[in-house]
Amino acid sequence: MLAKYVVRRFLASIVVVLGVTLITLVLMDRTRGTYVPGIDLNPALRPEDIARLRTNLGLDQPFYMWYLSWIWNVIHGDFGRSMIDGSPVMSHILDRLPNTLELTGTAIVVGVLISIPLGIVGALRRGSKTDHALTVVSVAGFAVPQFWMGLLLILVFSVTFEQHGLPWLPSSGAASPLNGGDLLDRLVHLIMPATVLAFFYLSVWSRFTRSSMLEVLSQDYIRTARAKGMSERRVVYLHGLRNALIPLITLVGLELPGLVSGGLVVEVVFGWPGIGRLAFERALQYDYSTVMGVTFFATLLVVAGNLLADVLYAALDPRIRYA
Amino acid sequence: MIDPGHAVERELPSPAFEGESRRPAQSYWNESWERLRSNRIGIVCGSLILVLALIAIAAPLFTQFLTHYEPFRLDLDNTFQPPGHPHLLGTDELGRDTLTRLIYGGRVTLGVALLTVALSLTLGTTVGLAAGFYGRWIDDLLMRFVDVVLAFPAIFLFILMAILFRPTPITLAAIIASVGWGGVARLVRGEVLSVKQRDFILATQSIGARDGRLIVRHLLPNVLPVLIVAASLGVGQIILIEAALDFLGLGIQPPTASWGNMLTNSQSYFFHSVWLVYFPGITIFVTVLAANLFGNAVRDAFDPRLK
Numbered sequence: 001m002l003a004k005y006v007v008r009r010f011l012a013s014i015v016v017v018l019g020v021t022l023i024t025l026v027l028m029d030r031t032r033g034t035y036v037p038g039i040d041l042n043p044a045l046r047p048e049d050i051a052r053l054r055t056n057l058g059l060d061q062p063f064y065m066w067y068l069s070w071i072w073n074v075i076h077g078d079f080g081r082s083m084i085d086g087s088p089v090m091s092h093i094l095d096r097l098p099n100t101l102e103l104t105g106t107a108i109v110v111g112v113l114i115s116i117p118l119g120i121v122g123a124l125r126r127g128s129k130t131d132h133a134l135t136v137v138s139v140a141g142f143a144v145p146q147f148w149m150g151l152l153l154i155l156v157f158s159v160t161f162e163q164h165g166l167p168w169l170p171s172s173g174a175a176s177p178l179n180g181g182d183l184l185d186r187l188v189h190l191i192m193p194a195t196v197l198a199f200f201y202l203s204v205w206s207r208f209t210r211s212s213m214l215e216v217l218s219q220d221y222i223r224t225a226r227a228k229g230m231s232e233r234r235v236v237y238l239h240g241l242r243n244a245l246i247p248l249i250t251l252v253g254l255e256l257p258g259l260v261s262g263g264l265v266v267e268v269v270f271g272w273p274g275i276g277r278l279a280f281e282r283a284l285q286y287d288y289s290t291v292m293g294v295t296f297f298a299t300l301l302v303v304a305g306n307l308l309a310d311v312l313y314a315a316l317d318p319r320i321r322y323a
Numbered sequence: 324m325i326d327p328g329h330a331v332e333r334e335l336p337s338p339a340f341e342g343e344s345r346r347p348a349q350s351y352w353n354e355s356w357e358r359l360r361s362n363r364i365g366i367v368c369g370s371l372i373l374v375l376a377l378i379a380i381a382a383p384l385f386t387q388f389l390t391h392y393e394p395f396r397l398d399l400d401n402t403f404q405p406p407g408h409p410h411l412l413g414t415d416e417l418g419r420d421t422l423t424r425l426i427y428g429g430r431v432t433l434g435v436a437l438l439t440v441a442l443s444l445t446l447g448t449t450v451g452l453a454a455g456f457y458g459r460w461i462d463d464l465l466m467r468f469v470d471v472v473l474a475f476p477a478i479f480l481f482i483l484m485a486i487l488f489r490p491t492p493i494t495l496a497a498i499i500a501s502v503g504w505g506g507v508a509r510l511v512r513g514e515v516l517s518v519k520q521r522d523f524i525l526a527t528q529s530i531g532a533r534d535g536r537l538i539v540r541h542l543l544p545n546v547l548p549v550l551i552v553a554a555s556l557g558v559g560q561i562i563l564i565e566a567a568l569d570f571l572g573l574g575i576q577p578p579t580a581s582w583g584n585m586l587t588n589s590q591s592y593f594f595h596s597v598w599l600v601y602f603p604g605i606t607i608f609v610t611v612l613a614a615n616l617f618g619n620a621v622r623d624a625f626d627p628r629l630k
Contacts, residue, residue, distance in 0.1 A: 019471035143612040148604035298476040
């Protein structure tokens, strides 16, 4: 049953990935006209050179031919070469992906680790001052523009701290260009961008944990557990929390695509050499093959995240059945 | 398909005990309105949004009588003036008055948000109604397309489309709505599927009502509450997306002011003119905050399931 469900979902996912990459290409195809990426940088090129370049890049074919050959190559593990610098797209992605995963992965883990306790506190002390304070923080986190929060952090912890001779945080990049790259150095660079991202996750997930916890604690089996004399601690953590976390798993699973694309704005603000910024910069330069590669990866993660969330949800909650 | 949303079935209000109702029967809309009115935070936030909208609409009046500057007028002798007199919120790198630009930026930002909501609701409702009502292959086709739209890493789609269409306020709204309608369509379809099961639909069909009438007169009013909630909860997120796109240089283009693009170059002002970083951001933050809290209030008032 589960296997059949997974297979069906998997097949549907392939359609989705194909659809997304096709839309990406159509959009880029509409924009390019007769453009060859980077051509405006070299005035010495003759028309026949440009024609040869276009043939080499496959730009003289209609886009559906380009798409078919792109898919064929992807199936064989070849993502093509960048149209800007001719290097393999895969190497670009592999170059940037670890940075992005470092950033978003940290943010998600920190978000989960902090939001669950906060959610529990909010639910157990419902209506208390702590609860109200947590609500305010969460509502604020949901309304603050991430890029602005990033700017403010830079302003305070990089600019102002440095002006006052305090130890300041680096405002840009994933590591120092000189003598950088050790663990401590990367960690120091990670603090601010990860804080911005984690704050957002935190504000969503802590609310969610709270309301999920409140709902579970009002269930009959919790009353039963209390009635049979179970200690409050066991009731809350053994029966309550375990059930309250099931929907949270879905939510975190749905956030997996954010691993690649979620940090784009933050990456731009903090000059983080991640994959989102790669896609952003390359899209501005009409580098199709790179954008296609990144979009493909990102979509794969969306689909995998959705699938994982659904399957986990079904596996963990016996009340849910797949039809 | 596993859909946790459907695990919770709509609970119908239990029929009132005949002849002994405590209060006069009220329509759903009256009741919802009463609930909304009694929510103080919701009313304050709703009023704040209304005031901001009015200021945006009456922007020329405000700039004429309050700030005395025009949004595009350069004044290169008075660049980076700190907040005070005569520039209440200071001036930017071209000597333009910040408050004036914020007021005019509000026109653009709120206008785009409104248009985006309208576009996503129209398209999403149409698709959702069609998919839910006709079912079968139409449903499959439309919903697979929605799957594709929602699986798209939204920010990439925005970037690609912003490069494709040179963003004006109208195309920007279309770009953001091109993702937003997917969620609305799913929501509406779900509602239609559950409303379709109810007896009054069968009754209407059996007296020979045509599909069009059934959809517009009987299904649409029943999905309206969900739409109202979705719209009011969506405004804040749309403003955030728009601000981010403007900030990245993919949205509203200078010299037209928007709250987002006023922050685009702000990193270069850190050392001398921080107010240029503060004010647009605070404006976005407060507006989105008010929109979200108002949205919550509307949800609490209009969605009886969550009470």
